Amino acid sequence: MAKKDAEVFGLKRAASGLWSARLSIPIPRDRWQDVGQAYGTKSGIRQEFLKSLQTHDKQEAVKRRGPALEALCFQVNEKRAAIGKPHLEGD
Known part of the structure; x- marks a missing residue:
């Protein structure tokens, strides 16, 4: 993975300029x-989660x-555990 790719891995920038995990x-x-089942989505599929980092600055993001990715992963694992599915280990 190139350095530039590694910098923005796990980040997404909205049109407003705010960064999200x-x-x-x-x-x-x-x-x-x-995951779709755990969250009760209409389609039954959930591929990604976003959490706003409340910043426009890339380095701050x-x-x-x-910590934001850890929080998201914890939430997903809790929901999966609630329906009897294993955690997303090390993914």
Whole structure:
């Protein structure tokens, strides 16, 4: 992974310029269905989660990304556990 790619890994910038942490649910696709089921989505599939980092500054977004991704992962794992599915280990 190139340095520039590594800097923005797990980040997404909105049209407004605000940065968000982006948690992508990894393949296999059955995990997407498990997460969709846990969150009760209409389609039954959920592939990603976004959490605003409340900043326009890229360097600040990089600093805030880690804790935000951990919080998102914790939420997803709690929801999966509630329906009897295993955690997303190390993904």
